[in-house]
Amino acid sequence: MDSVIEVEDLYYTYRDGTRALAGLSFSLPRGCRVALMGPNGAGKSTLLMHLNGIYLPQRGKVRVMGQEVNARTAREIKSRVGLVFQDPDDQVFSSTVEEDVAFGPVNMGLPPAEVKRRVDEALAAVQMEEYRDRPPYHLSYGQKKRVAIAGVLAMGPEIIVLDEPMAYLDPQGKDTLLEILDRLHRRGTTILVATHDVDMAASWADLVVIIKDGRTLAQGDPSLLVREDIIRRANLRFPLVAQIFRSLPELQLEAVPYTVEQAAALLRKILAGRQT
Known part of the structure; x- marks a missing residue:
């Protein structure tokens, strides 16, 4: 398959001397659909800023669609890679939801009819049409996240990058967000999620x-998420499904399941084997 993102020997050091990326x-x-994982301080957020062109490589290369x-x-x-920040309050700032989602297309210099079309489609994609006239500060945290995603969608990106999108969402909010991401994926969008x-x-x-x-x-x-060497080195934990089956060595499994399915x-x- 074609590589849509290539990161080659990427280094980045902040002004205070903190090295965030060291040959990534x-x-x-x-x-x-990509899950970017690692412990706190691994460099995930710094990497995301490079994929969107907010940070530029100090050494090494980043290529987006060649x-x-x-x-x-x-x-x-920035028009090809949409970045959704972890905290929607860093991204949602206009007087109304509609104005916020329109901000990007307006600044791209698109004609009003095209701006309206993009805003309508983006709000429909995240199921926020009925909130278009609401001030963002009247929305719940999960609704603000959906507006932030709509603002990115209105830019028409081919790649969407999200930083800890599930943080602080309740179970229903997480399910709704996953449904949105799955719809975008079915359209052919490449999606990268930084997550713990x-x-x-x-x-x-x-x-x-x-x-x-x-x-x-x-x-x-x-x-990879059921490989003990990787889990320990990355300061992660096994998926809950895997934890259950790892606690049953008497099953003598060749491979430990890691999803409900x-x-x-x-x-x-x-x-079935017990019934025969």
Whole structure:
């Protein structure tokens, strides 16, 4: 598959001397759902800022759809990669929801009819049409997150990057957000989510990238999340489903399930074997 994002030997040090990225490298295929994971301080948020052109590489390269991210291309990169911050209050600031979602398209210089079309489609995608005239400060935290996503969608990006999107959401809010992400994925959008939620990563992602100390620790399918060596080094935990089956060594499993669907299939097989 074509690589939609390529990060090659990326370094970044903040002005106070803190090194956030130290030779990070990975590539992502087009149209995939990616979970970016790692302990606090691993460099996840700093990396996301590079993918959107907010930060520029001090050393190494970042390519988005074959285009290198630099001072000359940063503006175009921002239109191709939509970044949703962890805290929606950092992103949602206009007088009404509609004005907030329209902010990006208006600043792209689009004609009013095109701005309206994009705003309508973006609000429909996150199921916030009926809130278009509301002030954002009257919304719940989860609703603000949906407005932040709508503001990104209105820009028409081919890639969407979200920083800890599940943080502080209640269970229903998390389910709603996952439904939105799945709809976007079915449209062909590449989605990268930085998260500590191993259960969400195990059940949702096509690809998991784990980083630590500014470097890539591992990259592969979600089965990485049941590898004890990686989990320990990344300061993560096993998915809850995997924890249950790891506590049952008498089953002598060749592979530990890490999603509800895998666990259900395994239990059906075990029960069927007992009935024969």
